Amino acid sequence: MNLLADLSWYDIQEYLTGEDRLILPLGAVEEHGPHLGVGTDFIEAEAIALGVGKATDVMIAPTLNYGMSLSQMGFAGTISLRPATLTDVLEDILHSLHQHGFRRILIVNGHGGNTASIASAVQTAAMDLPGLQVKNFQWWTDEEAYRVIIETLGEQTGSHASLGETAFMLAVRPQAVKMGRLTGRDAPVLPSRELTTVQNFAKLYPDGIMGLNPAKATKEAGEALLKKCIEICAKELKQWQ
Numbered sequence: 001m002n003l004l005a006d007l008s009w010y011d012i013q014e015y016l017t018g019e020d021r022l023i024l025p026l027g028a029v030e031e032h033g034p035h036l037g038v039g040t041d042f043i044e045a046e047a048i049a050l051g052v053g054k055a056t057d058v059m060i061a062p063t064l065n066y067g068m069s070l071s072q073m074g075f076a077g078t079i080s081l082r083p084a085t086l087t088d089v090l091e092d093i094l095h096s097l098h099q100h101g102f103r104r105i106l107i108v109n110g111h112g113g114n115t116a117s118i119a120s121a122v123q124t125a126a127m128d129l130p131g132l133q134v135k136n137f138q139w140w141t142d143e144e145a146y147r148v149i150i151e152t153l154g155e156q157t158g159s160h161a162s163l164g165e166t167a168f169m170l171a172v173r174p175q176a177v178k179m180g181r182l183t184g185r186d187a188p189v190l191p192s193r194e195l196t197t198v199q200n201f202a203k204l205y206p207d208g209i210m211g212l213n214p215a216k217a218t219k220e221a222g223e224a225l226l227k228k229c230i231e232i233c234a235k236e237l238k239q240w241q
């Protein structure tokens with residue numbers, strides 16, 4: 001596997017003589033209900049990235065563990081970048097990668113709060129970086145990937161610390177899952193024009209779970225989801241001209 005962190009600059013220069021693709025996993029450090037570790041989002045993104053790297057030999061950059069989680073700051077352990085900080089960090093990463101010859105970047109994003117900053121950074125960087133192409137994969141918004149959870153667990157849309165995400169963690173980091181802590185309550189995400197912020201998140205979702213009670217999550221569903229995510233991303237890389 002081509003882990004950028006394990007390679008010397010000689011190795012990376014050699015990789016870049018015949019290749020310009022890179023996998024960049026992004027995560028967050030934020031509450032994930034009473035039952036999942038705060039590293040959930042970067043743990044999941046990294047698990048997908050490692051699987052894709054193994055399947056394709058495309059180089060994997062170190063995971064950016066921190067993300068934009070301001071709305072979760074009412075919960076102990078959440079560590080957030082501000083949206084503008086994350087945008088700046090991503091732009092700097094894209095500029096560095098481009099300078100060395102990376103052109104096609106597959107972002108594996110593990111956290112919804114990062115999405116706006118990713119779009120902002122990519123739009124801005126693209127103004128200055130000829131040939132830059134970026135794809136962004138997010139397992140819970142990807143229709144093809146999430147179908148696995150719809151079919152196995154019946155949760156219709158990907159949410160936060162609910163069925164799909166709990167299944168994912170049972171598959172990739174079971175020691176960070178404490179099913180005995182669940183309260184058994186559903187926390188449906190109701191349509192609203194009000195944006196979710198630190199002012200209202202903890203009132204709407206007091207234990208930090210958004211969505212259905214994840215008690216029925218299974219390791220098998222999580223493994224199937226991970227496998228599907230790896231397949232989709234590997235295909236995106238292989239077909240990327």
Ligand SMILES: [Zn+2]
Pocket residue numbers: 032040041110111160161165
């Ligand atoms: Zn998450």
